[in-house]
Amino acid sequence: MKTIRKQISGDKFFQLMVTIILTVFFIIELYPMLYVVFCSISNPDAVASGEVLLWPVGITLQGYQKVFQYRDLWIGYGNTIFYTLAGTALNLAITLPCAYAMSRKELMGRNQLMLFFMITMYVSGGLIPTYLNVKSFGLLDSRWCMVILGAISVYNMIVARTFFANSIPDEIIEAARIDGCNDFRIFGKIILPLSKAITGVLVLYYGTGHWNAYFDAMIYLDDRKKFPLQLFLREILIQSKFAEEALTDSTVSAEELAYLAELSKNADLMKYCIIIVSTVPLMFIYPKLQKFFEKGVMIGSVKG
């Protein structure tokens, strides 16, 4: 009797510890994001002096107004939307059929094909050979380069293949075949309508990748009109470009010093607003797809 009571109080203590640890964790994960939101609507002076900690101070939408006037950002936004939509569409058009075919036992030599795909997960030509290859296709400084590169991720293909192999019964395909369906029809009319979950997962994986990518764009694009959002973000957030340009443009007088101080103050304010404006779309979309991707990871974790 005594040991059971001891065990129960021990369990209660344990439960309390778990709750405390996870609450602290929750705050650590949430706070930096909330802080950015607070700063984006606070008076820049209050932010700079450290008054903003737990709530916004001197609420203003000045930063957002400035951001909406910043033309480069909207060029980037438009380009990124195009790259994300076109890129993801191409990703799906290549990944889904391939994954489905790879899940079928009738595909002779599929083990060899699998090897062909998987080797590229570990071995690649490297930066320079890849760059020369892109150049040889005339894709340098082209919008299409942003769409075509990464058209299929082998990892995502394996996830999708595992989904097809495990959650679509052979009987359905057998029955359709007896009814006279060919493989194209089976894939289009039967498999695709049953694949909403995996399509959701792939859209999320690929879409996030396109939205957040900057490295390829940095390497392959020259023309600012084609830059995706992330490259403009890099200029503003990491390189603090607008403050720098003002510095080189002006001969320093007292008046201009004040102007520069004002600008760099606003620069920080704008940075917080820009972080919000560029990240909000994904923050809205992912909770809606959460069920899908939790499932998707589970599918993928069954050994490929």
Add this chain to the structure above:
Amino acid sequence: MKTLKKRLVTSWQLYVLVLPAVIYIALFAYKPMYGILIAFKNFSIRKGVWGSAWVGFDNFKRLFNSYWFPVIMKNTLTLSALSLVLGFPTPIILALLLNEVKSIKFKNAVQTVSYAPHFISTVVMCGMLTLFLSPSTGVINKIIELFGGEAIFFLQEANLFKWVYELSNVWQGVGWSSIIYFAALSSVDKGLLEAAEIDGATRMQRIWHINLPEIVPTIVTMFILKCGQILSIGYEKVYLLQTDANISGSEIISTYVYKVGLEQADFSFSTATGLFNTVVNCVLLITANQLSKKVTDSGLF
């Protein structure tokens, strides 16, 4: 023979379905591999890959003798080791803890919030770090000063770079990486847990003896995959966080490859460095896999 032919004929449409993927991989993954040859050549664009002169292992010798080689090796290994020690166990612990939570609302709230940082782009993440860690206006230094400390120039200190890099990585990735373990935990036999409870096992004991062994195969798989990436840490983030002041603690193999290759246009040398990286990765992956086969009887291949 006849059946083979028949099977090929009846399933030709399946080959059409894989064809686009095969073409893409052939043109954009295998074709560039031919370019690896330039690691053994003195490449000039005018002469092309084949026309450039062979130099044997000269580029590799130059790499091993260069001033930067020990630096980038040390930094790459330090960052990888730290990501193994900090980045690998934290998602497992998070999943085990979350699994013990009874309130579904609380569990969902923790999960949703901890997944969110995963969707923040590398550029924005580094922008946030730059803002937060600024010595004059950054919130972290404000908090340090609040407690009577002195402001620290986080991004100018080579020694602090690894902590800035890895702790922010954990913050951003721990929730997302825990999904896979959390999913694996859902297959634990409930009856077993009840039986253990009746036999007087404490919660800790149940986690240790029942929950943890259940996810060991997942842990092993993830660990092997991680070992294969030891030298290929996310250069995108390191590159953005580099400053002239912290370069001795932040230059890693892949950022070096980028700088030598595309900024200084030393194509052959850059490719040799990249190839060295790939070879080491493959060796590590295979070693980890063999080791895991011996120790736990399970491996990737």
